[in-house]
Every structure is written in C-alpha cells, then in structure tokens.
Amino acid sequence: MSQTLFIADLHLSAGRPDITAAFLRFMREEANRAEALYVLGDLFEFSIGDDEPSALNDDVAAAFRACSEQGTPVYFIHGNRDFMVGRRFARLAGMTLLPEHQVIDLYGEPTLIMHGDTLCIDDAGYQRYRRITRWRWLQWLFLCLPLSRRMRIADGIRGKSAESKENKVMQVMDVNQDEVERLMRRYRVRSLIHGHTHRPAIHQLYIGDAPAQRIVLGDWYTQGSVLVVTPQGVELQSRAFEQAR
Ligand SMILES: [Mn+2]
Numbered sequence: 001m002s003q004t005l006f007i008a009d010l011h012l013s014a015g016r017p018d019i020t021a022a023f024l025r026f027m028r029e030e031a032n033r034a035e036a037l038y039v040l041g042d043l044f045e046f047s048i049g050d051d052e053p054s055a056l057n058d059d060v061a062a063a064f065r066a067c068s069e070q071g072t073p074v075y076f077i078h079g080n081r082d083f084m085v086g087r088r089f090a091r092l093a094g095m096t097l098l099p100e101h102q103v104i105d106l107y108g109e110p111t112l113i114m115h116g117d118t119l120c121i122d123d124a125g126y127q128r129y130r131r132i133t134r135w136r137w138l139q140w141l142f143l144c145l146p147l148s149r150r151m152r153i154a155d156g157i158r159g160k161s162a163e164s165k166e167n168k169v170m171q172v173m174d175v176n177q178d179e180v181e182r183l184m185r186r187y188r189v190r191s192l193i194h195g196h197t198h199r200p201a202i203h204q205l206y207i208g209d210a211p212a213q214r215i216v217l218g219d220w221y222t223q224g225s226v227l228v229v230t231p232q233g234v235e236l237q238s239r240a241f242e243q244a245r
Contacts, residue, residue, distance in 0.1 A: 001230065002035050002107075002230060002231065003033075003034050003035065003228050003229060003230045004034060004035050004036050004037075004038070004106060004107075004228075004229045004230075005030070005031060005034045005036070005037050005038070005226055005227065005228060005229075006037075006038045006039075006040060006113075006193055006217055006226070006227040006229070007026075007037070007038075007039055007040070007217065007220075007224075007225065007226055007227070008039065008040035008041050008042060008043075008079070008115065008116075008194075008195025008196070008217040008219075009041070009042045009079070009195045009196065009198060009217065009218070009219035009220060009225075010023055010042065010043050010044075010219070010220040011042055011044070011045040011081065011219065011220065011221070012043060012044050012045060012056060012060065013044070013045035013046065013056070014054075014055075014056055015045075016045075018241050018242070019220050019221075019241070020056060020059070020060075021241070021242060022220065022223075022224045022239060022241045022242065023060075023063075023220065023224070024059065024063055025242075026224055026226070026239060027063040027064070027066070027067055028063070028066075030226075031067050031072060031074075032066070032067045032070040032071075032072050033072070034072050035072065036072060036073050036074075036075065037067060037072055037073070037074045037075070038075045038076075038077075038104075038113060038193075039074065039075065039076045039077070039095075040077050040079070040113060040114065040115055040116070040193065040194060040195045040217060041076075041077050041078055041079025041080070041081075041082065041115030041116075041117075041195055041196065042079030042080065042081045042082060042115065042195065042196065043060070043076070043079070043082055043085070044056075044057075044060075044081065044082040044085065045081060045082075046081055046082070046154050046157075046158065047081070047082040047083070047084040047085050048084060048142075048147070048150040048151060048153075048154050049084050049086070049142070049143050049147075049150060050084075050085065050086045050087075050088035050089040050092075051088070051143075051147065052147060052150075052151075053147075057089065060093070061089060061092040061093040064093035064094060064095050065092070065093055065094040067094075068093075068094040068095065069094065073095075073096065074093065074094065074095035074096070075095065075096050075098050076090065076093075076095050076096065076097055076098065077097075077098045077099075077100065077102065077113065077114060077115055078097075078100065078115065079115045079117070079195070079196065080115065080117045080126075080130060080196070083133060083134065084139065084142075084143075085097075098113075100114060100115065100118060101113075101114045101118070101183070101187065102114070103187050103189060106191065106229055107229070107230070107231040108231075109190070109191050110187075110188065110189045110190075110191070111189060111191040111192070111193060112183065112184060112187045112189040112191070112192045112193070113192075113193045113194065114192075114193075114194045115194060115195060115196050116175065116194030116195050116196030116197060116216070117130060117172075117196045118130075118179075118183075119175035119176060119179050119180055119183070119194065119196075120172065120173045120174065120175055120176065120196070120197070121176045121179050122173055122176050123172075123173040126173070172196060172197050172198060173197075174197055174199065175194075175197060175214075177205075180192065180205075180214060181205070181207055184207050184212060184214075185207060189212075190207060190210055190211070190212035190213070191212065191213055191215070192212075192213070192214045192215065193214075193215045193217070193227065194214075194215075194216060194217070195216065195217040195218075195219075197216060198218065198219040198221075199216055199218075200216055200217060200218030200219075200225055200236050201215075201216050201236075202214075202215050202216075202234065202236065203215075203216070213234075215227060215234060215236070217236075218236065218238065222241070223238045223239060223240055223241060224238060224239030224240075224241070225237075225238055225239075226238070226239060
C-alpha cells in the first residue's frame with residue numbers, strides 16, 4: 001500500500017534514550033516501507049554542527065541511510081532547534097535538505113510543508129532570535145569556534161531553559177491564523193503540514209471559498225507521533241514507547 005510518512009519534533013537527545021529507541025524502531029519497522037519519509041524539523045533537541053562527535057547522531061544518520069538505501073527517500077526541513085544540521089550530516093544520512101517552505105505533490109494535492117515556527121509571528125522575541133540565528137555568516141562564525149566552546153554555549157542555553165518550570169513540555173506560542181492563510185495563498189495550496197507547536201490536529205479552514213486543511217504533527221515526548229498519508233486520506237497516528245526500561 002502506498003503511503004507517505006511525516007514526523008517532527010522528536011527532540012532526540014542523549015538524555016532521552018526511550019525516544020531514540022522508539023524512533024529507531026519506527027525507522028526499522030515502518031519507515032522503510034513508505035514511499036517517502038519527511039522529517040519536518042526539531043529532529044534533534046540541539047545541534048552545534050555536523051562535526052560534533054555523537055553516537056546519537058551516528059545512529060540517526062545510519063537509520064536514515066538504511067531507509068533511503070531500501071528505496072524510501074528521506075527529506076528534512078530544519079526546525080528551530082536543529083538548524084545547524086548541515087550538508088555533511090545530510091550526506092552521511094543519505095537525506096535531502098529542503099528549504100524552510102516547500103510545496104510537494106502529495107497524491108495529486110499540492111501541499112505546503114514546513115517546520116511551522118515561521119507561522120508563529122506573534123512571538124516577536126522568537127522571530128528576532130530566528131532571524132539572527134539563520135544569518136549565514138553568524139552560523140559560519142559559530143562553526144569556527146572549537147567544539148568545546150560550542151558545547152559550553154549550548155549547555156548555557158540548555159541550562160537557562162531548564163531553570164524554567166515548564167521545561168517538561170516546551171511551550172510554544174500557537175500559529176497566527178492570518179499568516180497561515182497568507183502563506184497558503186502565496187503558495188497556492190489548500191493543504192498545509194507542519195509541526196513545531198506540539199498541538200497535533202487536523203484543522204479545516206477556508207481560503208476564500210475553498211475548503212482547506214492544516215495538519216499539525218505531534219511531538220515525541222511521551223509517545224511517537226506519525227502522520228500517514230495515502231491516496232485515500234490522512235491520519236494522525238501515535239506509537240507507544242516501549243514500557244520495560
Ligand atoms: Mn520547533
């Protein structure tokens with residue numbers, strides 16, 4: 001049966017082996033049977049550059065590579081946490097890096113896919129942070145720092161967010177509805193798929209007189225979340241984490 005899979009917001013880290021185990025199982029048992037796998041950002045909790053020696057990154061790259069070698073292409077759009085994932089990792093993983101907004105043909109339906117942080121324009125502080133961290137020259141400068149220095153900077157940012165009480169589930173402002181419609185008009189689509197907000201749902205809306213849908217992927221904090229698209233329709237599904245650990 002032909003199906004296309006979408007995942008986002010796994011926030012993989014060395015500190016959460018249960019998420020990694022669930023993800024690797026998903027890659028082994030499911031992803032390789034799909035026509036394509038789209039990873040819409042925040043695959044990793046943090047990324048400080050492709051040259052970071054990390055068993056986790058190696059495992060993830062190997063899982064993607066195995067999948068694409070079995071005939072399922074893997075596509076990746078950066079999230080707000082793993083925007084430093086670069087060409088080297090993509091090559092290793094055998095995956096294709098896509099731009100922040102991409103229109104794909106999903107069984108005849110032009111569909112806009114993205115991480116979703118660009119829809120949250122009400123969060124002015126974040127949007128400023130986003131602009132700055134996406135400056136190519138700043139990323140280049142960051143990558144010129146020794147790894148130990150980059151790790152300390154990352155630890156500092158992590159430490160700061162750990163101080164806030166609501167750290168358990170990262171709170172993200174929701175999308176701005178006008179921005180959703182503006183982008184869907186601009187890209188001439190009636191279907192949008194994104195993650196980032198951790199509010200899984202299939203929203204029905206209208207673009208002018210035309211019915212449209214906005215599909216939000218869930219995160220992988222307490223369970224896996226997968227969007228399965230077939231020629232017949234779309235379904236948000238969850239995958240239980242293994243109990244024994
Ligand atoms: Mn995000």
